[in-house]
Amino acid sequence: MEKLGLRSSSTQAKIMGTIVSISGAMVVVLYEGPAVIETSFQSPSLSVHFPLSSSLSNWVIGGLLLAVEYLLFSMWYIVQTQVMRIYPSELIVVFLYNLCATVISAPVSLLVDKNLSGWRLRPGIALVAIVYSGFASAFSNIVHTWGLHLKGPLYISIFRPLSIAIAAAIGVIFLGDALYLGSVVGAIIISIGFYAVLWGKAKEAEEEEMSEDCDFGSLGSSSYGKTPLLQRNEAEDM
16 A cells, blocks of 8 residues: 655655646646647538537536546555455456446346347447457456556556546547647646656655665664674684
8 A cells, every 4th residue: 555654755746746647637628729630531420419518417417426436446446455465366356346247237237228139249340349348348457456466556546647648649540530739738747747656656665675674784783782692702703
């Protein structure tokens, strides 16, 4: 788990880096700005329901649900880190996690969609998307669990704001989306905060190594001081 020492430079770097990364993610989401790179093709005109035309109550409910989701995510990362300390087996933990999620979501899905024809798997892009989603989510859970076991919850959580910038870059490169100034500025801010957190983690690891070396040295000197005088003289004569 993370150590919180407000006077430590590593803790200050981690706190400031986290705040900066979250601020950068908010810039990417809330600020668009002028287009830096225009879209490479014209998208077909489709009747899309824009969320800006929805009622204010839906926005409030959606925002509250997202806030609760990420709060539960942070708590889940902390709990999962403790679980990995007790039972350090990533594959079994991820298997049990997905099994519990399936057992819980299956009856809820059947209650929501009672039309059994909608559960039939037909060959096509829908089947490819389902199979890809299953394997990708399982791989993502394994990587997250492995990272929690090695580095702790903060190291994994800091990648979430960075994923917003990565998604924007992938959209520009592979989908031909337009690149806006808000995405560029937000990505730069996220990168600065991400680097600050990584620097704080490296500094904390260095401080822990120095503390362990000092403890080992003091333990050796104290054990040498407690050695009986006769045995010490015999060891020096040899």
